[in-house]
Amino acid sequence: MTALFKNIKKKAAIHFGKEPKAEAVTADGSITYYDWEYNADADAQWFTKFIEHHFPQRQQKLNFYGVFGKGKFVHNPALAKKIFFSMENLDKKHTGWNRKFGNYLSATCRFGNGFW
Numbered sequence: 001m002t003a004l005f006k007n008i009k010k011k012a013a014i015h016f017g018k019e020p021k022a023e024a025v026t027a028d029g030s031i032t033y034y035d036w037e038y039n040a041d042a043d044a045q046w047f048t049k050f051i052e053h054h055f056p057q058r059q060q061k062l063n064f065y066g067v068f069g070k071g072k073f074v075h076n077p078a079l080a081k082k083i084f085f086s087m088e089n090l091d092k093k094h095t096g097w098n099r100k101f102g103n104y105l106s107a108t109c110r111f112g113n114g115f116w
Contacts, residue, residue, distance in 0.1 A: 017072025031062045032080070035069030047085070074108055082108060 013019040020034040024042040031048050033040055042048060047064060061080035065073075074082065 014073075015070060017070060017075060020073045021069040029061075030058075031064065033064045033066070034073060036064060036066040037068060047083075084108075 010019070014021050022033075022035055022037065022040065024033045024036060024040040024045075025031070026042040026048055031042060031045075031051065033042050033045065036045075045064075051058070051062065063078055063080040063082050065082060065084045067086050074084065
């Protein structure tokens with residue numbers, strides 16, 4: 001019964017935006033990927049390698065947000081800079097992703113981008 005309660009509690013936290021569906025953090029803790037992809041290795045991500053190569057002296061923590069969650073967790077306050085990347089086109093008005101992320105979260109994130 002305890003496992004069932006924990007599962008329900010976790011799903012409720014994800015649904016109401018208290019927790020991300022998936023989370024991956026780099027070894028040094030400077031870059032975090034939320035709702036990016038399941039079983040993501042944060043240190044192996046292209047964005048991590050690009051940032052570490054071009055901005056090795058940066059001090060600011062970065063949070064990347066993807067489309068694989070409910071779309072609510074991104075609105076929580078964070079000290080890190082927020083970056084949204086869709087990994088998919090969001091120009092199809094009938095998709096669920098477009099309804100949640102069609103504006104690339106421009107009001108919430110410092111930068112939002114996707115494929116064209």
